[in-house]
Amino acid sequence: MPNKPCLAIDLGGTKILTALVSPQGEVVTRKLFPTDAQAGPDDVINRALSSLEQVLYQASLNTTGIEGIGIAVAGPLDISRGIVTTSPHLPGWDNIPLRDIIKQKFNVPSFLIHDASASALAEHRFGAGKGTKDMLYITISTGIGGGIITGGKLYVGTSGTAGEIGHMTIVTNGPQCTCGNRGCWEMFASGTALAREAKKRINEGAQSSILKLAAGNIENITAKTVSDAAEDGDALALELVEQLGVYFGIGLANLINIFNPEMIVIGGGLSKMGSLLLAPAYRTAAERAFPISMEKASIVSSKLSDDAGVIGAATYVIDRIAELS
Amino acid sequence: MPNKPCLAIDLGGTKILTALVSPQGEVVTRKLFPTDAQAGPDDVINRALSSLEQVLYQASLNTTGIEGIGIAVAGPLDISRGIVTTSPHLPGWDNIPLRDIIKQKFNVPSFLIHDASASALAEHRFGAGKGTKDMLYITISTGIGGGIITGGKLYVGTSGTAGEIGHMTIVTNGPQCTCGNRGCWEMFASGTALAREAKKRINEGAQSSILKLAAGNIENITAKTVSDAAEDGDALALELVEQLGVYFGIGLANLINIFNPEMIVIGGGLSKMGSLLLAPAYRTAAERAFPISMEKASIVSSKLSDDAGVIGAATYVIDRIAELS
Secondary structure, X not given: OOOOOEEEEEEOOOEEEEEEEOOOOOEEEEEEEEOOHHHOHHHHXXXXXXXXXXXXXXXXXXXXXOOOEEXXXXXXXXXXXXXXXXXXXXXXXXXXXXXHHHHHHHXXXXXXXXXXXXXXXXXXXXXXXXXXXXXXXXEEOOOEEEEEEEOOEEEOOOOOOXXXXXXXXXXXXXXXXXXXXXXXXXHOOOHHHHHHHHHHHHHOOOOOOHHHHOOOOHHHOOHHHHHHHHHOOOHHHHHHHHHHHHHHXXXXXXXXXXXXXXXXXXXXXXXXXXXXXXXXXXXXXHHHOOHHHHHHOEEEEOOOHHHHHHHHHHHHHHHHHHHHO | OOOOOEEEEEXXXXXXXXXXXXXXXXXXXXXXXXXXXXXXXXXXXHHHHHHHHHHHHHOOOOHHHOOOEEEEEOOOXXXXXXXXXXXXXXXXXOOEOHHHHHHHHHOOOEEXXXXXXXXXXXXXXXXXXXXXXXXEEEEEOOOEEEEEEEOOEEEOOOOOOOOOHHXXXXXXXXXXXXXXXEOEHHHOOOHHHHHHHHHHHHHOOOOOOHHHHOOOOHHHOOHHHHHHHHHOOOHHHHHHHHHHHHHHHHHHHHHHHHHOOOEEEEEOHHHHHOHHHHHHHHHHHHHHOOHHHHHHOEEEEOOOHHHHHHHHHHHHHHHHHHHHO
């Protein structure tokens, strides 16, 4: 059984979280960096490599002191080949062998994993889903991602890209998504959707404190602005968050009918809105899903929050090494 | 390892298939009965019990000669309690403890399983999906059902009702489904949808040989009438089957994005249309799903056809007995 810590990196569209994680899932050291995705793949990869070196140095370790490196990234991956095929949040990435780049640099076992799969694994092993058999993890932030646990084990699919639940069509003739599909769930139930709807309504003349929170500039409106306004009781913001919750519930109902899960763990930035978002989502799911499946599904908030990705990526390394040895 | 055959029953909305199945998945004896679902639960249950007795008698066996009985039924089930909670195709069924009714009558181990899960298990063990790890089985007939194999094992969810893929919303504000949800996939991509659209178009004045095949009576139009007309080259029928295929492909894309499966096995009455249905479905899925997941997914026809349900129900009995002993 591996017993040294792992390095783990959660490479997102806006930030890179790099950490040293114990085999018990504890974050020993963590550092946060901006991704600066617009700078392109070479730059982002250099920043990622440097972040790993810094965390290792900060923990006074060298590579003999770690089991390996876990790399969590969004977007469709080919995990068996360790390749980031494309990523909606990392412009310019096209079939980049990220795992091997990191492996060659540090010369330790390295594994690539979908970020939402990593979070699912972490929440299942150490977080809200401990002890469950059939669990889904859903992150709702800029987009929607999913991680799947079946029979107590992480399910990643044939090439490791399972869980792209955000790109499930819920409106057949809906708007075009960056993924190429139309009417994807995340076009209606993500932070991007929330900000877009707020801009649209304010452009149409709706009165709201959202604009004040965005310093009077419509272009500054983000999901955070809308959610802050909703928490302050702004009528338009409350309406938009309610609508977001309803759309979120429609996808939840689909997943409850498909997976009949024991638990759904909700994480990601927007989940921090709590019941403002989750109450309409839950109500809508209950209206739409099969009652027996709805009854069995506990819908709960993430316990590990922003650390779920690195904890899961490290846990994945430990699991894979144990499996391969 | 259990080595006697099993009795198995596949209780559908229109027919009951009862069979004796060897541990190697061979159908030794089979008998087909009409369900006559309109007669209500008591009548259907009596017919099911009688069908099991008849197959046993025909095989010159008594209950000591079988391992147990597998019972495949559509609709949301609670398999741990052996209960058919409701069934869209069995009017009047409400929390019926079908497993225990059969168990008490025959006094052998008896297990309830979702019919599409049974078919998935059969196709995975003995049919088209042999040797795959991550496989979906989809039946397209009156409705749409699904069975799920993850990591080489049947996945049934927490109460055994996983795989209700036909009730995934693909049109958010779509028409009301009998399940209570709106815009379900099977409202657009099932035999029921095909017949409904044909009736509607002919009522609106469309010319087609469909009506002739239905003996001049619009009410006689079924999915079979439309599919026969399409095979004869009727323009309206071809258009409707193409449209059905497109809708079928939209749901396929969702499942390919969610599961990243190695294989999707398509069964059920409508799948017998072959490429008339599957070509537009495949094309649509390829337009909508993530390329990496689409590439990895082989979409193939069922090998065990109408016997998949009974073979799977019997296999489930063998698996459960081995697991429990």
